[in-house]
Amino acid sequence: MGEEARQEITVRRPDFAFPDDLDPVLIEGCPEESYTNVGLSLLLPYLEPYLIRSMQAAKPLVSDPELLRDLAAFNAQEGQHYRQHIRFNQHIRLQGFSRLAELEAELASDYRRLTDTRSLRFNLAYAEGFEAFTMAMARFTFEHHLLDRMSPPARDLFRWHLVEELEHRCVAFDVYQHVARGYFYRLFVGLYAQWHLNRFVLRVARAMETADPVAFREKWGGVGRKWARVRPIVWLALRSLLPKILKTYLPWYTPHAIPMPEAARAIAAEYTRPSPTA
Ligand SMILES: [Fe+2]
Ligand SMILES: [Fe+2]
Numbered sequence: 001m002g003e004e005a006r007q008e009i010t011v012r013r014p015d016f017a018f019p020d021d022l023d024p025v026l027i028e029g030c031p032e033e034s035y036t037n038v039g040l041s042l043l044l045p046y047l048e049p050y051l052i053r054s055m056q057a058a059k060p061l062v063s064d065p066e067l068l069r070d071l072a073a074f075n076a077q078e079g080q081h082y083r084q085h086i087r088f089n090q091h092i093r094l095q096g097f098s099r100l101a102e103l104e105a106e107l108a109s110d111y112r113r114l115t116d117t118r119s120l121r122f123n124l125a126y127a128e129g130f131e132a133f134t135m136a137m138a139r140f141t142f143e144h145h146l147l148d149r150m151s152p153p154a155r156d157l158f159r160w161h162l163v164e165e166l167e168h169r170c171v172a173f174d175v176y177q178h179v180a181r182g183y184f185y186r187l188f189v190g191l192y193a194q195w196h197l198n199r200f201v202l203r204v205a206r207a208m209e210t211a212d213p214v215a216f217r218e219k220w221g222g223v224g225r226k227w228a229r230v231r232p233i234v235w236l237a238l239r240s241l242l243p244k245i246l247k248t249y250l251p252w253y254t255p256h257a258i259p260m261p262e263a264a265r266a267i268a269a270e271y272t273r274p275s276p277t278a
Pocket of ligand 1: 048082
């Protein structure tokens, strides 16, 4: 696969509105899948500021002016992402789920500790582990039109976010290559990052499913019904998402060789309302 022309990274400043009675079942009839999306949203206001801190720490070591521009655009996009997710998350919290606060506090201290105690190389490899994962997720999501099933306010938020994840898909990789390097280090820290963040996402989903087990069972049925519901998406993920993730583990992997999906380009154009300060 050939390398793409340099990707434009556009900083957009959308203003999403969420209803006070936002239904945490974002995908009709699919509470488990919906709650993993909520888990992802709850992760971001802790993870994305950590990515920004890591990039800021790398900045003095970056000598390439183009990469410095990309780094600034990456940070500006991530800054917008977590701010919009904070607003979404506040509306989710209005629906109860008291255990989420405890999980979030633990995650906040994890990311603080990583910044304070780990090397810049580690934090950049973690950032690339997350970015490689979200790029694969975004390609999978657009390829199968998965967001079309989501309720409109959440769909708009996730569509915008995933489009921008694709736009800046090369930045964490390039910064890691420029400042740190090392294939095995990228691989092992990347795997740790993906385990760490997915563990949080799955814990959130579990906490939401078990917040009121009796009501959940009455509404959604027992384990048999659960597996019938989640089997199609799990099967699709194994067939289509897993190969995309596995490709990012190869020694010759580069996000520069991954083109922006057509659907994502179209959505990017639709969302582009550059701010005067962008
Ligand atoms: Fe993001
Ligand atoms: Fe990102």
